[in-house]
Amino acid sequence: MLRSLFVLIVSASLAGCAITPREGPLSSEIETQSEKNEYLVVDVDSQIVDGLSRFMPVSLHSQFKTTARHLPVSTVGVGDVLSVTVFEADEGGLFSNKSGKGAEFPSVVVNEKGEISLPYTGSIKVKGKTPLQIQDLVIESLEGKAIQPQAMVNVVRNENNIVTLSGDVSKPGLYPLPSQGVRLLDVVAQAGGTKYPARETYVTLMRGSRQGVQQLETVINQPDENIYVARGDRIYLAHDPQRYTVLGAVKKPSVYTFDASSISVLEAIAAAGGLNDIRADATGVFVFRYEDPKVLDSMNIQYTRQVRGKVPTIYRINMKHARSYFYAQSFHLEDKDSVFVSNARGVEIGKVLQLWSLATSSVRSVASTGNAFEGLSN
Numbered sequence: 001m002l003r004s005l006f007v008l009i010v011s012a013s014l015a016g017c018a019i020t021p022r023e024g025p026l027s028s029e030i031e032t033q034s035e036k037n038e039y040l041v042v043d044v045d046s047q048i049v050d051g052l053s054r055f056m057p058v059s060l061h062s063q064f065k066t067t068a069r070h071l072p073v074s075t076v077g078v079g080d081v082l083s084v085t086v087f088e089a090d091e092g093g094l095f096s097n098k099s100g101k102g103a104e105f106p107s108v109v110v111n112e113k114g115e116i117s118l119p120y121t122g123s124i125k126v127k128g129k130t131p132l133q134i135q136d137l138v139i140e141s142l143e144g145k146a147i148q149p150q151a152m153v154n155v156v157r158n159e160n161n162i163v164t165l166s167g168d169v170s171k172p173g174l175y176p177l178p179s180q181g182v183r184l185l186d187v188v189a190q191a192g193g194t195k196y197p198a199r200e201t202y203v204t205l206m207r208g209s210r211q212g213v214q215q216l217e218t219v220i221n222q223p224d225e226n227i228y229v230a231r232g233d234r235i236y237l238a239h240d241p242q243r244y245t246v247l248g249a250v251k252k253p254s255v256y257t258f259d260a261s262s263i264s265v266l267e268a269i270a271a272a273g274g275l276n277d278i279r280a281d282a283t284g285v286f287v288f289r290y291e292d293p294k295v296l297d298s299m300n301i302q303y304t305r306q307v308r309g310k311v312p313t314i315y316r317i318n319m320k321h322a323r324s325y326f327y328a329q330s331f332h333l334e335d336k337d338s339v340f341v342s343n344a345r346g347v348e349i350g351k352v353l354q355l356w357s358l359a360t361s362s363v364r365s366v367a368s369t370g371n372a373f374e375g376l377s378n
Contacts, residue, residue: 027342029283030314037304038289039312040296049313049330051299055291060184060205063212074177074231077160082108082126084118084138084155094120107156120145125351131155144157163187163229167237169196183226185218187235199261206234217261218346244333246272246343250278258335265317266328268339275341284342287315289334319345 031041042048072125077083086095087102095103108116114127116134121141126134131153138151155161158176166172170192185205188194194201198217205212207230216237219225231233243257249271269275281352288311296303303311315331317324333339 044317060212079159081157085152087150093147140310163233168239196239204236242335245338249276262332265331281344282319283318286340288338
């Protein structure tokens with residue numbers, strides 16, 4: 001019976017050696033599983049770092065092309081209120097009165113047909129016209145009736161050229177566009193600014209069927225991203241702090257928020273207390289990311305599998321090489337990235353030895369107890 005008990009304990013110990021508990025895969029297992037095309041493993045070197053830094057994602061500037069050269073034109077629409085002043089070259093004309101040789105119409109409303117009407121002009125189609133174009137139409141309608149007529153048209157109240165601003169701003173609402181154009185940050189400023197730090201706020205701009213998203217801090221720091229807004233634009237500001245996760249053989253694994261506009265892999269590991277000297281495999285520092293296929297294409301990296309339009313990609317950094325610290329310093333994390341430091345193989349061997357020691361000590365204990373019982377029985 002004692003021999004059978006010994007065999008049972010040894011068998012259980014060996015089974016435990018095959019399934020030692022750990023936080024994640026070993027470096028070799030990540031490499032092996034990548035051969036099944038479940039994900040892509042990319043070794044980080046100077047070319048990879050340079051390629052990632054050069055890639056420029058779709059920006060508001062490239063998406064909407066609203067530079068000063070392409071400044072949106074402010075036109076009149078239904079419901080707008082105009083101020084129209086008509087002048088004549090001499091007294092005795094249609095608009096002459098005691099106060100001068102002209103007349104002022106301060107509140108001319110564009111009707112549902114997109115038209116206005118003034119004395120002696122009849123109906124004038126103004127919808128979609130600029131104030132300067134409307135001036136020409138007024139003068140044209142008075143030719144032969146007034147004495148060398150001139151006109152001046154201004155938009156008093158803009159009910160048509162507006163943008164909608166909502167989300168995490170102090171004063172969401174509808175904001176009119178001045179005729180000279182207005183930029184994105186100007187509209188945000190009119191709304192009292194954002195409620196949260198710029199690096200934690202994202203701007204979504206919708207124009208028709210197109211949509212662009214950009215971090216507010218990027219809009220502030222890159223003038224090209226501070227685009228001109230256009231009539232009908234819908235702007236939404238959302239508080240969405242960027243986060244990254246550090247797991248594995250580090251001293252403080254956790255989820256961290258970006259405390260700066262960009263965080264490198266080296267800074268992320270430092271924030272997690274650094275590598276655990278007893279457990280960490282310095283050759284196995286990994287960054288898990290769903291990568292944009294355009295990024296991989298720009299670096300001529302082949303891939304076979306996509307998930308929701310993204311490529312499951314693992315970037316591997318070998319921290320045993322001194323030059324890799326420069327790579328880790330230049331490799332910047334993106335929102336929702338995961339940094340994983342695998343255990344060294346020696347740690348797994350140590351666990352096996354601990355289990356073996358536990359098993360053998362248990363056997364010795366049982367054996368001694370058995371011997372004691374045999375001595376009592378004799």
